[in-house]
Amino acid sequence: MSNDIKMLHTVNKSPFERNSLESCLRLAKDGSAVLLIEDAVYGALLNTSVSDQVAARTGNLRVCVLGADLNARGLADKPLIDGVEIVDYGGFVDLACEHDTVQSWL
Amino acid sequence: MKFGILVNEGPFTHQASDSAYLFAKAAIAKGHEVTRVFFYHDAVNNSNKHSAPQSDDRNLVKLWSELGTEHGVDLVVCVAAALRRGITDDLLAEGFNISGLGQLIEVGIEADRLVTFGD
Amino acid sequence: MADDYDDDDDGPEVVKRFMFVNRKAPYGSIYALESLEVVLISAAFDQDVSVVFMDDGVFQIKKGHDTDGINMKNFSKTYRALDGYDVEKLYVEAESLAARGLTEEDLIVDVEVLSSSALSDLMNSQDVVISA
Numbered sequence: 344m345s346n347d348i349k350m351l352h353t354v355n356k357s358p359f360e361r362n363s364l365e366s367c368l369r370l371a372k373d374g375s376a377v378l379l380i381e382d383a384v385y386g387a388l389l390n391t392s393v394s395d396q397v398a399a400r401t402g403n404l405r406v407c408v409l410g411a412d413l414n415a416r417g418l419a420d421k422p423l424i425d426g427v428e429i430v431d432y433g434g435f436v437d438l439a440c441e442h443d444t445v446q447s448w449l
Numbered sequence: 450m451k452f453g454i455l456v457n458e459g460p461f462t463h464q465a466s467d468s469a470y471l472f473a474k475a476a477i478a479k480g481h482e483v484t485r486v487f488f489y490h491d492a493v494n495n496s497n498k499h500s501a502p503q504s505d506d507r508n509l510v511k512l513w514s515e516l517g518t519e520h521g522v523d524l525v526v527c528v529a530a531a532l533r534r535g536i537t538d539d540l541l542a543e544g545f546n547i548s549g550l551g552q553l554i555e556v557g558i559e560a561d562r563l564v565t566f567g568d
Numbered sequence: 569m570a571d572d573y574d575d576d577d578d579g580p581e582v583v584k585r586f587m588f589v590n591r592k593a594p595y596g597s598i599y600a601l602e603s604l605e606v607v608l609i610s611a612a613f614d615q616d617v618s619v620v621f622m623d624d625g626v627f628q629i630k631k632g633h634d635t636d637g638i639n640m641k642n643f644s645k646t647y648r649a650l651d652g653y654d655v656e657k658l659y660v661e662a663e664s665l666a667a668r669g670l671t672e673e674d675l676i677v678d679v680e681v682l683s684s685s686a687l688s689d690l691m692n693s694q695d696v697v698i699s700a
Contacts, residue, residue, distance in 0.1 A: 348692050348693060348694070348695075350691070350692055350697075353564075355464075355465070355468070355566075355567075355568075362623060363591075366591070366622065366623055369663070369684050369688075370684060370687060370688045370691060371688070372688050372689075372692050375692075380468060381464045381465070381468060382464075411471075431475075432471050432472060432474070432475035433475050433478070433479060435472060435475065436472065436475045436476045436479050436481065437479075439452070439476075439562050439564055440450050440481070440562070443695075444562070444694055444695065444696065444697050445562055445563065445564045445565070445697070446589070446691065446697040446699060447564070447565040447566065447567065447699050448591075448699065449457070449565070449567045449568055449591070449699060449700060455698065457599075457700065489602065489606075490598060490599065490602055490700075529602075529605060530602060549609070550605060550606055550609040551609055551612065551613070553606060553609075553698075554586070554606075554609060554610045554612075554613045554615070555613070557584065557586060557696040557698070558582050558584055558613065558615065558696075559582075563696050563698070565698060565699060567700065
C-alpha cells in the first residue's frame, strides 16, 4: 500500500455535539494535517473536555485552526492547546496545496 | 494548482457556502486556478437569482456570480438536486449552469485537489 | 459527459482512486441518498472506486429497511445493485459497526470489514476523497 500520500483533514463540527473530530483523529495518520474550521474551532481550546484528545495527537499531526472562525466566535482571548497553529484562508489554501488529498469530516 | 470545490449546503442554514467562497477567493488571490465549483444537495440554492437577503447581509449568490464571471470559474449546479428543489434554468444567476453529477467526478479527475464544504 | 474518458476500448486516460466516505444515517437527512447517486455516476467514468461506511453511515446498509410508514423512498436495495455497476470495493469500519451493536450479518451487502488503522491506510492511498 502506498503511503506516500499526505492528507489534509478538515473538521467543521463542534466536538461537544458531534463525533467528526473524534473520527478524524482516529483515522488521521501520523504526519497528516488537521484543520479546524467553522464550529470545530471549539476543539482547539485549552481546558475543555476534549482538549486532551486533541493534545494527544499534536505531537504527530499538524493541527491548525482557522483564525477567522475563532475570532467570529469571540475566542481570540482564549488559550489554545499547545502546538495548535492559527492560519488564515491563505494558510488553508497552502495546507491544501501541501497535501495530496483533502478529506472533510462533515 | 487547479482546485475543484464541492459545496453541499445552501447559503443561509449553514456556514459551508461562505467558507467555500472565501477559500475559492483566497486560492485565486494566491494565483491558483479554481476550475469548477460544484453545487450539490441544498447548495443548489446558491444559484437562485431571486435570493434577496437583507441589505446588511452579504449576497452570496451575487458574490458567486462575480467570482464566476471575473475569474472564469465554472459554477455547476447539479441537475438532479436542482430539480428536486425546484431550481430550473430560468432561476439561475449569471455564471451558473445546470449539469449532471458527472461534472463532479470530472473535476475530481481533472483538478489537483477537490475540497468539500458541507454539513 | 463520460465520453472523454471511456470512448476508447483501451481504457480511460486517467484513472484516479476515488473514495466515497459515508458517515451519515439514512432518511433523517438526504445525504445518504444523494451520496449514493454520486457513487452510481462515478461508475460511468471507469475510475478506481471505493465506498466506505463508517460512523452512522453503517446504518445505511442495515438490512430490512421498511419506509412505508415515513413517506420516503427505500433506496437500500440500490446498494445491492452497486455490484452491477462494477462498484465492488465496499468497506465498513469495524469500530463503527461494533459501537452500534451491529455485525456483518446485519448488513444488506457483502463488505470488507476493516480496522480503523487498515481503513486509515486505505484512505491515505486515495487520490480523491468525497465525504458526506
